[in-house]
Amino acid sequence: MLRLAGLSRAFGGLKVLQEVNLDIPRGGIFGLIGPNGAGKTTVFNLITGLLEPTGGRIEFEGRPLAGLAPHQITRLGLARTFQNIRLFKEMTLLDNVMAGLHARLHYRMHDLVFGTPRFRGQERQARERARELLSWVGLDARLDDRADNLSYGDQRKLELARALASEPKLLLLDEPVAGMNGGEKDELMDEVRRISARGYTIFMIEHDMHFVMNLCQDIAVLNFGRIIARGTPEAIRNNPEVIEAYLGREDEEDHASLPEARP
Numbered sequence: 001m002l003r004l005a006g007l008s009r010a011f012g013g014l015k016v017l018q019e020v021n022l023d024i025p026r027g028g029i030f031g032l033i034g035p036n037g038a039g040k041t042t043v044f045n046l047i048t049g050l051l052e053p054t055g056g057r058i059e060f061e062g063r064p065l066a067g068l069a070p071h072q073i074t075r076l077g078l079a080r081t082f083q084n085i086r087l088f089k090e091m092t093l094l095d096n097v098m099a100g101l102h103a104r105l106h107y108r109m110h111d112l113v114f115g116t117p118r119f120r121g122q123e124r125q126a127r128e129r130a131r132e133l134l135s136w137v138g139l140d141a142r143l144d145d146r147a148d149n150l151s152y153g154d155q156r157k158l159e160l161a162r163a164l165a166s167e168p169k170l171l172l173l174d175e176p177v178a179g180m181n182g183g184e185k186d187e188l189m190d191e192v193r194r195i196s197a198r199g200y201t202i203f204m205i206e207h208d209m210h211f212v213m214n215l216c217q218d219i220a221v222l223n224f225g226r227i228i229a230r231g232t233p234e235a236i237r238n239n240p241e242v243i244e245a246y247l248g249r250e251d252e253e254d255h256a257s258l259p260e261a262r263p
């Protein structure tokens with residue numbers, strides 16, 4: 001579904017990604033892990049058109065993404081959440097998700113200004129869909145709350161609902177459980193599983209090993225801008241090069257081990 005071929009990116013003399021090759025098949029939940037600064041977010045920024053590669057190419061469903069603007073890439077069916085939450089904080093939950101849906105609506109300025117039946121019909125449908133998406137992440141009881149009244153964990157869930165509003169085929173999640181407590185992580189794990197079961201392909205970057213190892217069937221490891229391993233959670237956990245990448249860095253206190261997945 002998504003192919004990265006010889007993908008490279010440098011910032012000045014700093015080679016952040018070096019000839020990354022990665023094929024992400026349709027369906028399932030794919031994880032990209034790696035120590036801080038390995039280049040993971042840069043991979044997402046290249047895929048979503050926020051950055052241009054300095055080498056190599058990206059194809060989505062066989063179509064090269066080179067030269068496309070981020071909104072054009074979104075229209076092809078690719079959506080993402082960000083490591084640093086980006087919500088409309090003073091707007092309600094419903095309006096935040098509706099904002100994501102508007103990219104897909106088909107009315108003209110005329111319809112909007114005059115409140116035509118076409119406009120009203122589409123708005124009604126959008127509101128229903130927004131409600132449904134909020135229920136997928138367990139926030140449907142708080143439709144009219146302001147986004148900034150949510151806990152940090154719930155703001156992340158709202159971001160996920162908003163990303164789903166663009167009807168993506170592939171959903172990129174950048175550290176979805178960062179800042180969440182244990183209970184929130186477990187809830188999100190169930191919600192991501194259910195979203196995946198609805199037919200969305202999911203590609204996540206995540207530092208929380210328990211979350212990644214339990215959720216992803218297929219994991220790649222990035223270290224210093226190169227893919228050093230790819231495989232099942234079991235294979236990744238036992239890969240000596242991966243263990244070395246994590247254990248070999250003293251600044252990685254919270255990532256210093258690859259814990260066993262809970263059954």
Ligand SMILES: Nc1ncnc2c1ncn2[C@@H]1O[C@H](COP(=O)(O)OP(=O)(O)OP(=O)(O)O)[C@@H](O)[C@H]1O
Nearest residue numbers: 011014016034035036037038039040041042043083
């Ligand atoms: N716009 C930029 N300009 C210059 N350097 C950058 C830029 N974006 C990223 N970098 C550098 O590229 C390297 C990789 O960063 P990136 O954010 O992709 O890593 P990461 O694996 O996502 O890290 P983390 O797990 O900490 O989020 C870092 O050394 C970072 O400082």
